[in-house]
Amino acid sequence: MNKVTQKLLGLVSDLFGKPDGAYNIREDSLCAGRKSSEYIRIESKTDKPGIDIIVDAGAKGEKVYIPACVTHSDVDDLVYNDFYIGAGADVIIIAGCGIHTDGEGDSRHNGIHRFFVETGAHVLYLEKHIGIGEGTGKRVINPQTIAEIARDGFMEMDTTQIEGVDSTKRITRAVLGEGARLVIREKIMTHGSQSAVTDFEVELNGDGSGADLVSRSVAKGASKQLFRSRIYGNAVCSGHSECDAIIMDGAEVSAVPELTARHVDAALIHEAAIGKIAGEQIIKLMTFGLTEKQAETKIIEGFLK
């Protein structure tokens, strides 16, 4: 793998050296390294670009790294990755995508990830997106996450896009069975003329299912953000959606959370707040010796932690 990939892997997966577990490293639409482990098989798809990641039933404490890197301009990467998480397994999946542009051409990564979470399985899915490089070409990342969570399955998604991605459309769809749970924590920061769209849709179909979707974002410069979430309560279930955004400079932020209760025992809640950093918070930190800029940075760090 090349030097840019090595740098990107550190940024998106905290990977420095060889991963401890199964892994597949994608570099400019090719495979730059792969390893299956005792309980996790990684296989190339035969009908389209991408891999199948098969986690054995009952596997515990396993990790799998599947970062994707685009290291130069003029790459249009499309990949389909399917995750089969066997019953009762407990696994951490470290995804993430880094794009480096070095020229005028745009580069794009579209990752379409499907999760089949079997009965009682637990998945922690970590996804970090970043853009770097001196190129003027746009860095575009459009992830799609489609999850089917079976009875008592539990999926946690922790996604972060802090800088350098010019355009992103993040689509997440989930269908939950009986007793299944989904927790999403999303953090986004945009600046310049970047745009970010988040689109969650969750169907709570099983009795006792629940979803908790929380998005925190900071919009700087002339960037634009749109947060959409739709929760359908079709059973005895609970759903919560929250979107908190800090708006700065000349940015624009929209929040459109949608709740639909189709069952008398569906309990659904959402909250959203958009506003700037409170002046008194900045003044407080300035009395501790920080400059206004430093105070602002500190508050944003805390907000996105």
Added chain:
Amino acid sequence: MNKVTQKLLGLVSDLFGKPDGAYNIREDSLCAGRKSSEYIRIESKTDKPGIDIIVDAGAKGEKVYIPACVTHSDVDDLVYNDFYIGAGADVIIIAGCGIHTDGEGDSRHNGIHRFFVETGAHVLYLEKHIGIGEGTGKRVINPQTIAEIARDGFMEMDTTQIEGVDSTKRITRAVLGEGARLVIREKIMTHGSQSAVTDFEVELNGDGSGADLVSRSVAKGASKQLFRSRIYGNAVCSGHSECDAIIMDGAEVSAVPELTARHVDAALIHEAAIGKIAGEQIIKLMTFGLTEKQAETKIIEGFLK
């Protein structure tokens, strides 16, 4: 005016006998009574059905009644009413619409109300909708309220639709200038196979403007409700939207509140909650001697108060 109108007036405007103030009573698309007062003129439109209500600048403590009644089946009423509220005036407008059907034919009232609230004026707008009668014809009420609120103007809307309206689409649009305020309190109850759609859109264009939109609803039977609100913060402003719904039986409720901040000093918040009546609330009231049904009724009354 006929007996049905007299009954409907009591229900929608608490009017029994002559109103104390200016009034215009609409009965089956005709005028059943009108009176201007010293500071409020009511004039028929010449280009389309409807009236102009002109409130003099500085008029204080004035009231105007403008109920509309449909007293039988097969009426399709459409009316355009424009309200000109002079600078500094302080006025209460009691609108409201009652529909009585007695046959198989549907009856419909579409009221398109425009408000021009001048500098510093204050309007309290009360609007109650009801449907009665033994007819199988549908009772349909589609109100549109379009408000322009000038500097430091203040409009309060208090709208209630408790029973008997089979279908309603309630559209409210408001554009607020500097220091202007809008407060909306909406209460809706649907049952059977009724449907209710609420659609608010508020543009906060002036510095210091603010909107507070609160909707409370109860959906029973197989009824369907959709609550939409859009608040655009285009200036130094604050906006709040809240939708709380009790779902019962086989009803369906959707809440889609949308916030868009286009100014760094726009502070926007929304909240929504959909759920059934908490079991412990019912049990508590039952220990005081109420039946389950009575307890439920009590809780709903309190919720919609």
